[in-house]
Amino acid sequence: MKQSYLEDEEVQRHRWWILAAIGLFTIMATLDGSIVNIALPVISHDLEIPMNQAEWVVSLYLIVICALLLFFGKLGDLIGKIKIFRIGTLFFVAGSFLAGIKGNFSLLLAARAIQAFGASMTMATNNGIITEIFPFSERGKALGMIGSFVALGSIAGPGVGGLILAHLTWGYIFWINVPIGVLTIILGAFILPADLNQKSKQSLDYKGALTFAVLMIGLFTAIFLGQEIGFTSVLVIVLFVIAAVSLWLFIKIELVQTNPLISFAIFKNQQFSRSLLTGFLIFVTNFFFNVISPFYLENARGLSPRIAGYILMLFPLVQVVVAPLSGAISDRIGTKLLAIIGLCLILVSQLGYLLTNLQTPLWLFAANVGLVGLGNGIFQAPNNTTVMSSVSVKDLGIAGGINALARNLGMVIGISGATTVLFAAMSSHAGRQITTYPAKTPEIFIFEMHAVFLLAFVICLAGLLVACRRKGEMKK
Template sequence: METLSYQNNQKVQKNRWWILVAVGLFTFMSTLDGTIVNIALPVISNDLHIPMSQSEWVASLYLIVVCSFILFFGKLSDLHGKIKIFRFGAIFFIAGSLLSGIKVNLLFLLVARAIQAIGAAMTMATNNGIITEIFPTTERGKALGTIGSFVALGSIAGPGLGGLILSKLSWSYIFWLNVPVGIVAAIIGAIYLPKDITFTTSSLDKMGSFSFALGMIALFGGIFLGQQFGFTSLPVLAMLLVGVISFIWFVSIENHAENPLLQFKLFKNLDFSVSLLCALLVFITNFFFNVVTPFYLENARHLAPSQTGYILMILPIVQFFAAPVAGALSDKMNPKLLTFIGLVLLLVSQICYSLCNLNSSIWLFVGSIAIMGLGSGIFTSPNNSLVMSSVQQKDLGIAGSINSLSRNLGMVIGISSATTVLFAAMSHAKGARVTAYLPKQPEIFIYGMHVVFIISMLICLVTVILSGWRLFRKD
């Protein structure tokens, strides 16, 4: 077995924590780049002279490409080697980051972001598999938990870190930050990552890969275009229809494929399915927050990007301290109880956000962010452990890929839903179509923000009910 061979290799075992550093850094950066751009969108919009609805593609395209290809690269890595795919992903991600910071026009930026996203999909698809193979069973949970912490921090640190960068530098450095860090991580990987030693002989599910990617691109592409041109537009309706048909086609293919891209049998495991669903919903909620908050703090409350950055950094800082404690507690107490407590705190934070307006104390918002960070920290590590411990060892790699997909899917659903709901609510309040922040009518944005946070509050309530049912049900 491949895992046994790596565990018997003293050189690999000696360097396993360096390997974790290399994999973890790319995991953090790949996830971070799905969130860090949001706070820079108003600046990018002004700098490139494009409407806000078009600048949203800088964030959404990245997530759509990652979601479209993450399962494909996971399967490809089984055929050609996880470490080889990871190395190629590192190169693509660094190159895409470098190109993304060069100011040309929107099309150039979107192409660069697509290159960056392909690299991110490669590293995300292989990170859990590499760690699972390298680390012995006695340390695997700790190592996978660390990767999970990198993912969680990357998903929520973006707005805060982006705000701090924008307070001193141009938006280009949001992307260029990845280049030196990526090079260091790639060098560590070049030195310490071993060669792939086992390759599967199963065929690649090409039709499944194509239908899934087509469905993702058409469905979410149609949603984002619908925000710009309206959902009654014929091209938008055609894209949405193609997306739905593609996913139906994908399910049909997977149910009959000998080596399917996505193994539906794993979802028969209740703990696995509920944990994934909760993670998906939490990431949707996080992106509701990430999309709306920069407009609230910078535009509605007139805070400088640096002040916004400092406020938003509270969330990852609180989570950074809460996550290890929750991880340690999950070894001593029921992790299902911890996830339930974390989700209740997340629900409280969403209720508090919905109470904020133009005149409320900024400390109400700051306190809500701290509660959200605490809830996320308590939820994430135990939930990752529940996902990975609920499947057999032979399915750890597959479970890791599906876990990564659920997080990224949560991100793309979150950003598409948040912007759709925000603009629809603002249009309702104004009585005319709105696709951008209205500087002279901040009360219209506040109305839209309240609708967004009420919906995110309901999403959190669903996760609390699911988690509570799982906690208290009798097996």
């Protein structure tokens, strides 16, 4: 068996087709984290459940993914990343089919859990597979395209979901994955190679995996429930305590394990750690915008969802075009300079949002949306290249899992943080509890929107400072 995919002529001949197959599934897995939001009112009505219960269709998906990413990243290192990816595609398609069946709420939640189980397997291994298959001279471009697929799936969900709901029932939001997924599975059966190392003799850290899963489930259940029933609720406090204890146990277990789920030594690699932290902070920043912008465009400015969707789609569309170009350039000149340029553009866009008000011309707001897409397109590819190229081949799976976890944590914290800050600030300003857009007092929303974007500006600035402290470039 070949010692490297780089030595396999057939793999190298099909490497861009492999990227296409993995990228297509990456879009679907990330898309399903956001596409459901727009359908929640319809699902709530059809299944006769309260809106706050319907929101668990989204929350459960994100929680399961975060809980399992590190486990499947490590498992991919032990038994083969491509094997884990293939199994994940099957679970995801099966879950998508079940989720589209109009049965009851329990069936929908179970189907979403199956979807998330499969999605976590593909997310944990996609970057590792690409890093192993592509030569360093093309790795930035390839990882840039994967970053584009992640961005497209994460940001385009509401727009795609709205288009489907305009013509079909909500079940098709899930069923659209089935034919695309089957096509990808068939394509993968012909072009995805066998894993280089079929099985490792190392044992899997089940104790670490279990405590980490409890940590993620406890933490994010507390966050989502806290937004519904208040963070001073006894149940929410208990869940936060469970998460804290699980974190302590996880660290204690990992420090004594022979083959831990995460070897904390990987974080001593400053290129890996700083790039990972920067990526996390930028995902938090981006999802602050994702939460606030629909309120601003549809409620404050009175635009239709269709027009608002067109404006917001500038973000992923610009990023999808720019990211592969940035990746290709980073393959030639290095990653640090491009990452910093991208971060500076994102920072300028946050300043633009901070200055936005009810009189801001829509063309200027749209230009700002395009600017943040440009900044992300320039930043994400070289940053992903640094994260994945700074670790040894044996750690690619867990590095990919950690990288995907950082993205998902950034997304969840961005969503929950933005809404928590926004509604808490509006409630404090108004002297009463506010949990939605204040239709009669838009000036309160605008004032507190600025508070949210000020926090986003500070978070983005922190990411820029971390990136500037990163030393050196990746060696070819």
